[in-house]
């Protein structure tokens with residue numbers, strides 16, 4: 001549902017990675033197939049909204065984030081930012097205005113920091129590359145402002161340190177400071193707290209929520225943790241093997257899930273308070289299939305306890321099951 | 335607000351360098367290598383003060399092929415020149431050629447290896463073909479091809495950057511034949527560096543490819559470049575010595591290889607003049623080994639497997 005308030009819109013985005021076939025395949029000129037990491041997803045994020053993208057490992061969450069931040073080129077679909085088609089925009093200078101407005105927080109804070117750069121260099125890099133400051137004073141001002149906003153106080157204590165001289169939580173704050181230094185309108189946060197221990201998690205989440213409240217910044221929060229998504233997000237999108245199986249408000253998805261996969265995820269985490277789930281369902285069996293061999297029909301059917309004939313044959317359409325609540329399951333037809 | 339503005343001082347860098355030095359100097363090989371190197375660099379720096387100007391057949395004072403004595407510590411050659419005098423002057427030529435050739439080789443090898451690894455695809459294929467071509471090219475053959483060209487263009491008597499043409503040729507030949515090794519090492523390291531997340535972060539931060547290569551990849555290549563650079567110097571000393579020994583050197587600016595060549599032609603081996611052959615030979619060997627020791631110590635210091643912090 002297109003909306004004027006949408007800052008970001010993904011329209012049937014696909015990312016298929018070609019598989020390098022073996023010698024045998026090449027001699028026989030046999031196509032080796034593709035890893036369908038993202039297989040046609042529609043998603044919109046509104047200005048100032050926090051949307052959580054939830055899914056198991058390998059479901060394609062990071063790939064979606066990389067498409068949005070222009071690190072991966074989609075093999076199909078469109079990426080729209082404020083209604084402008086950004087899908088085929090390429091090149092450092094052409095992307096500069098976009099990078100100014102869309103930033104990313106990476107999954108592994110240690111890997112995301114160049115071990116030979118100081119905290120100052122790291123946070124200053126986007127400001128310099130995107131030419132957002134005129135002189136050194138302004139640069140130092142923006143860097144310390146960003147460090148303070150990310151909770152590194154006083155900034156002067158951190159600027160000349162190297163990444164290995166920081167704790168895990170401090171490193172993640174440096175990554176956040178680098179992303180928010182340019183004052184973006186959308187941040188893609190890829191599992192920003194999954195590597196941190198519980199006490200630091202809450203602080204980092206608070207930093208992100210404050211950013212939204214203060215600057216009306218939109219956030220796409222990628223996580224594998226449904227309760228965490230419920231805690232931080234306005235809306236939740238559930239990703240399974242490269243497709244969104246359910247999207248809706250955080251409360252709807254958590255307390256009134258309609259897709260068997262979401263129900264299973266929900267039941268696997270009994271610590272969420274409030275009313276119990278509508279449907280009772282046995283626990284999930286089996287492993288997530290490889291994105292290189294996506295099952296025919298509904299891609300969830302091999303693991304679905306409620307699967308029937310139609311699920312094995314046809315892929316279910318995404319239909320509205322409540323107010324702004326969409327689900328892709330044949331059970332919705334009944 | 336103004337009190338919150340940070341004063342950025344790169345003091346952390348100084349600390350990192352200090353830590354590196356203490357670790358590097360902890361290796362016995364590094365100490366020995368550096369000690370030898372400092373000794374030869376002093377020789378190369380002030381040969382005139384130590385042994386007077388380079389002796390020629392006209393200024394020679396000693397007997398012919400006299401063994402070491404109090405007057406001539408390393409004996410004399412077939413025209414009565416002091417071998418010590420020539421070896422000390424040879425240090426300057428040998429070291430300068432080896433170091434300059436290494437600089438050429440490192441600049442070429444790093445640029446080509448980094449570009450090939452970073453861009454990949456067709457750029458990589460063509461640059462690596464070029465690299466393989468130079469990798470298998472024998473330095474002696476290249477020297478034979480280039481020498482007449484340079485002599486023709488420059489003229490026999492002229493000097494280029496203070497070098498006589500044939501020495502300049504040796505310099506260029508060593509530079510051209512040793513960069514391929516550096517390029518391969520740098521390329522493979524670049525291939526793994528470019529997959530690191532901080533490169534993605536730099537891209538999201540709006541940095542250009544050039545700035546990513548210079549500011550992110552190059553600093554992380556320094557360990558490999560330093561360790562292999564030391565090995566390249568060792569190789570350069572060896573190649574310089576052999577090319578000069580084969581007669582490509584210049585008797586007016588004799589390096590250790592040239593001295594070995596002169597000794598060989600004067601029949602030093604059959605005459606039992608061990609000092610004439612041994613002195614320059616041992617010098618070349620020692621300097622070459624020192625660089626190998628330093629290179630290995632650098633490699634150990636930077637080796638991520640042994641480092642506490644990766």
Ligand SMILES: Nc1ncnc2c1ncn2[C@@H]1O[C@H](COP(=O)(O)OP(=O)(O)OP(=O)(O)O)[C@@H](O)[C@H]1O
Pocket residue numbers: 017035036037055056057058059060061062063064224290291292
């Ligand atoms: N460059 C690539 N080439 C080939 N396959 C890829 C590539 N990047 C990702 N994939 C595949 O795409 C699928 C989705 O990967 P992705 O990293 O997006 O998952 P994820 O949901 O972020 O998982 P995690 O929770 O483990 O981070 C995986 O099957 C992965 O193997």
Ligand SMILES: [Mg+2]
Pocket residue numbers: 061062063107190
């Ligand atoms: Mg991921």
